[in-house]
Amino acid sequence: MKKLSSKVYIALLHYPVLNKKGDIVVSAVTNLDLHDIARAAKTYGVENYYVVTPSIDQKVLVDDIKSHWTEGKGGTLNPKRKEALELIKVETSLEKVIDDITASSSKPKVVVTTAKKINGSLSIKELKEKLIDDMPFLILFGTGWGLSAEIMEKADYIMEPLNGVTDYNHLSVRSAASIIFDRLLG
Amino acid sequence: MKKLSSKVYIALLHYPVLNKKGDIVVSAVTNLDLHDIARAAKTYGVENYYVVTPSIDQKVLVDDIKSHWTEGKGGTLNPKRKEALELIKVETSLEKVIDDITASSSKPKVVVTTAKKINGSLSIKELKEKLIDDMPFLILFGTGWGLSAEIMEKADYIMEPLNGVTDYNHLSVRSAASIIFDRLLG
Numbered sequence: 001m002k003k004l005s006s007k008v009y010i011a012l013l014h015y016p017v018l019n020k021k022g023d024i025v026v027s028a029v030t031n032l033d034l035h036d037i038a039r040a041a042k043t044y045g046v047e048n049y050y051v052v053t054p055s056i057d058q059k060v061l062v063d064d065i066k067s068h069w070t071e072g073k074g075g076t077l078n079p080k081r082k083e084a085l086e087l088i089k090v091e092t093s094l095e096k097v098i099d100d101i102t103a104s105s106s107k108p109k110v111v112v113t114t115a116k117k118i119n120g121s122l123s124i125k126e127l128k129e130k131l132i133d134d135m136p137f138l139i140l141f142g143t144g145w146g147l148s149a150e151i152m153e154k155a156d157y158i159m160e161p162l163n164g165v166t167d168y169n170h171l172s173v174r175s176a177a178s179i180i181f182d183r184l185l186g
Numbered sequence: 187m188k189k190l191s192s193k194v195y196i197a198l199l200h201y202p203v204l205n206k207k208g209d210i211v212v213s214a215v216t217n218l219d220l221h222d223i224a225r226a227a228k229t230y231g232v233e234n235y236y237v238v239t240p241s242i243d244q245k246v247l248v249d250d251i252k253s254h255w256t257e258g259k260g261g262t263l264n265p266k267r268k269e270a271l272e273l274i275k276v277e278t279s280l281e282k283v284i285d286d287i288t289a290s291s292s293k294p295k296v297v298v299t300t301a302k303k304i305n306g307s308l309s310i311k312e313l314k315e316k317l318i319d320d321m322p323f324l325i326l327f328g329t330g331w332g333l334s335a336e337i338m339e340k341a342d343y344i345m346e347p348l349n350g351v352t353d354y355n356h357l358s359v360r361s362a363a364s365i366i367f368d369r370l371l372g
Contacts, residue, residue: 032218036361039361040357040361043350043352044351164371168270170228170229171225171226172360174222174360176364178360178365181350182368
């Protein structure tokens, strides 16, 4: 079996995402999305965790939370939390995330996650087989009611929805990200 | 391969758990522990999700949150959330959880989870092989800095810590529970 060698980056998008009615909106940042997903990303060797919001207020908020844990009292009290939150970078758009990865590595293949069944989507096993070369991968997660159609259409790959053992598929993005890291990178 | 047939219950303990210094304390309930773990439990076919706290104020709080989503406006706005939070039962001690399961089914085998390496612990694969008979299983998760030694010693089985691909093992309980459900029940 070939060893995984692709660098894996992740991004949590707060725009363009859907609300319950299917409108495209900017969602608010949730504090535990920062902590939980950063800790899981650190556990599974993710390179960076991009938090994407076009709102300058929200960008400042995330930067403040990050620096509390990486430079402030939080990091002194809890050095392990510091290691995780150091993975966070805040960007105002997906394009800037792709530019940042391209500048430090090369242009990433973009994988979108979704709770919906979509034709042409790939299983985690199929995606895992693609993680064996030098090309970086960027996995996108949506907040609210999921990523907009525009983001889905521009992606290189669509990951099949996670299946549990029931027909209930309403995991939090924190749970879904953790399970996807375990299956894809574990 | 034999089909899983054991009923699986889970409990999140807020006492007796450790604080950072290793003292036994009562931890506070975190709202997203209720939602995230209930949603993951529903996805993986868990029978009930017990939230254990000896604090009557905290018990009332959890009951209020649950009924907002199961009987109040939350359930009307988000019926899928209702289905998940209906799995929650609040008890004031682990003994009462065991009594409740025993009354509706039979005495459960108790499995504790931990982030520490402990002699005699079983892999998830080994535990999965035990989930094939009619005996119910109760999986315990700790809050704070983990379950107390007393709880660990009384358990029937100790589950090995989750391993990612790095030596960082500081997942949130929400992430750890999600990954354990996926590996053990998925």
